[in-house]
Amino acid sequence: MTRPWALILHYLAAGLARPAPRKVLLPPLTVEHFSAKCLDSTSAGFFLREQDPSKWIIMIDGGGLCIDALDCRKRAETDHGSSSQWPATWDPEAVPFSGGEASFANYSQVFVPYCSGDLWLGRDRERRLVIGELQMSGHLILDAVVEHLVNTTTLRTASSVVFAGSSAGGIGVFHHADWITTKLQAAGATLGADGVVVLPMAGLFFPMEWPVLWEEFRWGLEVPVDGFMASWCHLLEESFLHEGCVSAATAAGKPKRECQDVSKILPYIKAQVFMLQNQFDQYQVNHLGFCPVELCNSRTPPKTRAGEYLALLGQRSNETMKDALRQHPHWGLWAPSWFDHTNQLQRDVAARGDLQVSGRSFAEAFRSWQRGEVVQLLAGACDAGPCPLPSVEAVVMVV
Template sequence: MESGRMIPWLNLVVCVLLLLKAEGSLVPLTLVENALTKGAVCLDGSPPAYHFDKGAGEGINNWIVHMEGGGWCKDADDCLGRKDTRLGSSNQMVEDLYFSGILGNDRDYNPDFYNWNRVKIRYCDGSSFTGDVEEVDPTNNLYFRGARIFSAVMEDLLAKGMDKAENAILSGCSAGGLTTILHCDNFKALLPSGANVKCVPDAGFFINVYDPLIVFYLGSTKNLPSSCTSKLSPGLCFFPQYVLSHISTPIFIVNSAYDSWQIRNILAPGAADPNDSWHSCKLDLSKCSHDQLSIVQGFKKEFEKAVSVVGDSSSRGMFIDSCFDHCQTESQETWFKSDSPHLANTTIAKAVGDWFYGRGSFDQIDCNYPCNPTCQNLVSDLKDHPGI
């Protein structure tokens, strides 16, 4: 009788395993132990880490390096709150990580990049890989070495074959998307001169309403693009709308014009809403009042103005949908499936693939919410995006 009860559960387990096999894979953690001698360490002093799924066949010399997201810390208390979590210590990171979307290894779900070398670099420095402070405060024992982490991990990957890259993409989600923008030219400079190198930041286009104290506290100033900091305040050069025009490497912006993280934490943060009147609206835009929706639509206008710096060069592109979401390239649901978000009858995966390989340009900004029916299944919640 007990074994009979188990059959439905066994069937469910088998179905889940088959689904995982079809849409992605589990990839083990690699610690960069030799980074310790270079002072390239997480907030707690542990070594940096990444997950690496080796390419095959025609993709053996092609690389996607994806930067994990996770927000920022701007002072000692903020950073101490991360120190004993996966966002501050490799000791707290899972051994195996699921790859899907742009990192997936199945041709049916990731047709252009499935057989590439695919890497996800874990985020444990709190500064979008820009901080670098030599001194370690003995009272809190925090290390701010994000820029060194970036260099040490890249050196490790170059030794594993990335020095022979023919095609390469630097990508990332949220704070990792901002990393992608800030380090885009640095990444290209590391690779062979003849390589086809481009950048695809996802949900990393944060508009300038955030206090940029991070660039001073974590020592980020010297690691922001000098072409920008030589003309503008370093605080401004942490924002894509000011730094993007100083980046020469081809870049494709993937973002929602109604980015759920920015609406929840920048447009209507808890501190500015003591009565919690925005609670329902921030979880589901269909629950917004008329006045709240007007404010949200105003945010989209400001976002469109900021993202206009992308320009209309053939080396640049963008997929700006009106889905209430945050990070869309790493999720199979939003990257490439029959019911994924579309713009101009095109999925994110196809838009990025066509642009990367020169099969066609793509430069689309969606109409106002709730105009896009392909967004209908994407009422998101922060818990759905642990990497923000």
């Protein structure tokens, strides 16, 4: 006869008895010291589920950005700009590391909601008129959250830390890839041999020579919109950018705003990175390149002008990722060829999907990479374009 405690352990191991991540708002003194506030100046915070004390994952949320005062004011009325209506617990199904079979199901888990509208780069310490008497303090929120966790949890003695982010969070993770280790150590954490692994999901904004606008491309122009990332950054005052890129730009007499673009900072990242990136990122096509979804989608005929537009993004995404791997041969890569932004990637990280690259799921690929294997998987395209979901790619190229 099975003992009750054994059953309890069984269910815990299967992920069926885990409590939902609970809300933790930062203490008032911490909020004021770091100015760790959402757009509307409510206190920032995170959702926490403590499990294995030696393994931690910290994931920062995504959700676009605001680009003018009106946009920011509207955003401040939502959960992406205010903590005032955050629930007491977070739905475990809404984050990609909580499922029973997920790669990080047994890790201690931190999910940091995105409420600053600034790609996690803002350093505002007070409200500003230019954005509607709001503030953008994403970097300061991260600073405060890490400090608080080191002082109040077993993160202080963790042997392994995964720093993850999706979409806007993926951009933030790229920029903070080296900062996170420095911050943890400065806060008193004693990282083990495994150290910090950086896991950006759909954070490659932008590939080299992108974005190209659809309306220009359809008439024969393939010129990227220079400074696209920086064009809205007049909203940010002294935003946080990857330190290595900023130092190199300064030494070369170039403006540091060039480092807004993730493709520009990749050569300077020293951290160990495992990239998850769709080659044909739907958001960069429909929302930033402005190709209508009825023209540019997963079933766009390859010989049409819209098909050529998708192929161009795939080509430039792949060139950017290959270049990064040449500079960082120990980085990992899992890059599917479907037309999506984050939905399917998060399903795969959560082990809720069954799609593979080179016959390997994300979980299998990531575990192999953690063991020291070189894992750089770039799925083959379908007629130079995206492969329709839910089919698994038949042709696979390993970088």
